[in-house]
Amino acid sequence: MEFDPKQLTDDLRGHFRGALHLDALTRGLYSTDASLFQIQPLAVAVPEDAQDIATLVRYCFEHNIPVIPRGAGTGLAGESLGPAVILDLSLRLKRIVNISGTTVTAEPGVTCEALNAALAPHGRRIAPDPASAATCTLGGMIATNASGGNAFRYGYTREYVNALNIVFDDGSTNGSDEPTGATPTRRAQITQALAEFLRANQQLIAKTPRLPFDRGGYALHDVLTPQGPELARLLVGSEGTLGIVTEATLRTVPVRGGTSLLLLGFPTLDAAVRAGLHLRKLDVV
Numbered sequence: 001m002e003f004d005p006k007q008l009t010d011d012l013r014g015h016f017r018g019a020l021h022l023d024a025l026t027r028g029l030y031s032t033d034a035s036l037f038q039i040q041p042l043a044v045a046v047p048e049d050a051q052d053i054a055t056l057v058r059y060c061f062e063h064n065i066p067v068i069p070r071g072a073g074t075g076l077a078g079e080s081l082g083p084a085v086i087l088d089l090s091l092r093l094k095r096i097v098n099i100s101g102t103t104v105t106a107e108p109g110v111t112c113e114a115l116n117a118a119l120a121p122h123g124r125r126i127a128p129d130p131a132s133a134a135t136c137t138l139g140g141m142i143a144t145n146a147s148g149g150n151a152f153r154y155g156y157t158r159e160y161v162n163a164l165n166i167v168f169d170d171g172s173t174n175g176s177d178e179p180t181g182a183t184p185t186r187r188a189q190i191t192q193a194l195a196e197f198l199r200a201n202q203q204l205i206a207k208t209p210r211l212p213f214d215r216g217g218y219a220l221h222d223v224l225t226p227q228g229p230e231l232a233r234l235l236v237g238s239e240g241t242l243g244i245v246t247e248a249t250l251r252t253v254p255v256r257g258g259t260s261l262l263l264l265g266f267p268t269l270d271a272a273v274r275a276g277l278h279l280r281k282l283d284v285v
Helices: 005-012 024-029 050-062 112-122 138-144 186-200 202-207 231-235 269-282
Strands: 019-021 043-046 067-070 085-088 096-100 103-106 161-167 244-251
Touching: 005 019, 005 050, 024 043, 050 067, 050 085, 050 161, 050 244, 067 244, 096 112, 103 112, 112 138, 138 244, 161 231, 186 202, 186 231
Parallel strands: 043 085, 067 085
Antiparallel strands: 019 043, 096 103, 103 244, 161 244
16 A cells, blocks of 8 residues: 555654654664665654554554664665665663663663663673674664674674563564464464474575684574574564564673784785684683
């Protein structure tokens, strides 16, 4: 169907409590990110909370309107751009819900830097250390399976996600439970279909080449467990295409006692690479 800005505004009035921007100036601002691309969105929505996200996604699902979630827009490949309703999660959803022991629960709009600042008094931090930590959001890190300069030691975001609260494509959430005998929820439908797919393709998935460090999305090798599919593992790295994160619980790591820098010179690139591989085996980098 053809997008009608007035209908969107009229239909969501009284239901979507956040801000809807349809003016040319705001849409122009959201037509770019850290990439070289420029794509004008249909509209920009700034939700107040998870309920707002579900309301907007449900409406867009029913009216066949594309939605693209956006964090800080630090991606270099145009991930947050498109001819769609841009859902900006970086402005309002910034709560750090809970810090307990070795985990932290937070909303997707909190930045990596703010999250680490809140964890510091507890002697903890989140493991990934992306170069854009001062501005990138937790939701964006989960969407892109972010890593950082110490990926060889700490791996990627996917390895530290314990649980995710999700809004699916139809506006339902992974917290929705259906009464006995009712039509299965979207979560149940997805879980069942995914389990059947993974079981039917186990041999093919097992043959997929594995790289020592690979933060690409849609990783399937460890999604199916004896208890059923782990949706969170599949969602990390999928860049908002399989669901929109409204809250995440991550495992944290201890704050480093100190850092130092050593500058070494090598006669050739090959010699530098060989030395780097040797240092990793010694666990001194």
